[in-house]
Amino acid sequence: MQLQDKRRIAILSAYALALHGFEALLPSPIPWLRLGLANIITLTALILFGFRTAFTITLIRVVLGSLFAGTFLGPSFVLSLGGGICGTCAMGAMLGISRKFFGPVGLSLIGALFHNGAQLFLAYWIFIQRIEAVIFITPVIMLLGTLTGFINGIVSDILIKNLLKKEPDSLHNVAQA
Amino acid sequence: MTLADRALFTVLIIASFAGMFYTREALSQGTEVIIEVSGKPVFTASLDLDRDVPIEGAHGRAGVEIRDGKVRMKEAPCDNHICMKQGWITRGTIVCLPNSIVVIAGGGVKKDVDAITG
Numbered sequence: 001m002q003l004q005d006k007r008r009i010a011i012l013s014a015y016a017l018a019l020h021g022f023e024a025l026l027p028s029p030i031p032w033l034r035l036g037l038a039n040i041i042t043l044t045a046l047i048l049f050g051f052r053t054a055f056t057i058t059l060i061r062v063v064l065g066s067l068f069a070g071t072f073l074g075p076s077f078v079l080s081l082g083g084g085i086c087g088t089c090a091m092g093a094m095l096g097i098s099r100k101f102f103g104p105v106g107l108s109l110i111g112a113l114f115h116n117g118a119q120l121f122l123a124y125w126i127f128i129q130r131i132e133a134v135i136f137i138t139p140v141i142m143l144l145g146t147l148t149g150f151i152n153g154i155v156s157d158i159l160i161k162n163l164l165k166k167e168p169d170s171l172h173n174v175a176q177a
Numbered sequence: 178m179t180l181a182d183r184a185l186f187t188v189l190i191i192a193s194f195a196g197m198f199y200t201r202e203a204l205s206q207g208t209e210v211i212i213e214v215s216g217k218p219v220f221t222a223s224l225d226l227d228r229d230v231p232i233e234g235a236h237g238r239a240g241v242e243i244r245d246g247k248v249r250m251k252e253a254p255c256d257n258h259i260c261m262k263q264g265w266i267t268r269g270t271i272v273c274l275p276n277s278i279v280v281i282a283g284g285g286v287k288k289d290v291d292a293i294t295g
Contacts, residue, residue: 106182109189139196146189157178 009053013060016041020065035148036112038065042088043108043156048163048171051092058084075127082122087115104160105153112149116141210248211281212241224248224267224282234276241280248282 019037026035038061046054062084066077091111094102102110120141124134164171212220212232220230222243229251230241237254246267250260253273260273260280268283 101179101181102185103179103182105178106185109182109185113189136200139193139200142189142196143193146186146193150186153182154178 005049005053008049009056009060012041012045012053013057013064016057016061017064017068020061021068024069030144033144036115036145036152039087039108039111039115039149040152040156040159042084043091043104043111043152044159044163046088046091046095046107047104047156047160051088051096054092055085055088058088078126079119079122083115083119086118087111090114103153104157105150108153108156109146109149112145112152113142116145208246208283209281210241210243213279213281215277216279232278234273234278236276239273239276239278248280250278250280253278 016038019041023035023037028034042054042058042061045057062077062081063072066072066074066080071077071080088111090113091107094107094110120134120138124131128134208224210220210222210224211218212230214232214234219232220241222228222230224243224246227244228242230243232239232241234254239253240251242249242251247265248267248271249265250263250271250273253260253276255273255275260271260278263271266282270282271280272278273280
């Protein structure tokens with residue numbers, strides 16, 4: 001890993017952490033609903049710098065974010081980690097299959113879907129163990145995840161286009177790789 | 178946004194609405210009766226099975242009657258008998274506050290929050 005990669009990961013992780021902390025401050029009609037703003041950074045990093053960068057950022061964000069919030073190794077940490085890893089891997093796999101088929105919005109939707117899927121599975125497996133409760137809540141979470149994933153995807157799309165426009169030299173090679 | 182993005186978004190929205198509709202249909206026929214005393218479930222049965230259930234409450238014996246898919250508080254050892262006046266129900270709850278008895282009908286699924294994720 002080159003020095004430039006490390007610096008990039010550090011800066012992007014800081015952005016992701018800031019968004020992660022910021023969205024916890026936003027008032028929400030449903031306590032467990034999160035916008036997943038940090039996924040904007042994960043997705044942007046994935047498309048511009050590749051899977052390893054995005055995955056590292058996700059791990060750093062989940063671990064440090066839970067340390068700041070005081071939930072490290074707690075139930076919500078397990079769900080957060082599982083969702084983060086699964087979502088990032090799903091987006092990375094989809095991007096690996098085809099760079100043309102899905103744009104940032106589609107990738108974000110896939111990420112949100114797998115993130116929520118992993119969390120529901122973990123919640124059922126470890127905590128709730130009542131299948132009817134999980135089945136009941138799944139479509140609701142899917143709808144919310146699709147809406148937030150859609151918005152995050154649009155923001156990522158704008159961010160990536162602006163970054164490529166402003167810094168075409170330093171980013172162009174990476175994005176094509 | 179590519180065409181596939183739009184298609185995926187549409188499919189997910191439709192699927193989640195369909196899922197919500199379907200689960201509500203499938204789970205709303207909750208024909209269970211749960212009787213709780215002081216917050217602890219002491220009796221669970223199907224609404225389809227006609228029977229009288231004696232329940233030992235905080236102030237003595239109460240009687241819950243299940244008949245024709247409905248449930249009522251038949252007798253209760255309290256003064257105001259609010260629970261008995263509520264009559265037959267198929268969904269919802271009958272609460273006998275002095276006796277700490279709660280009869281929950283048509284339940285099955287509680288939308289509890291078990292954890293907040295981050």
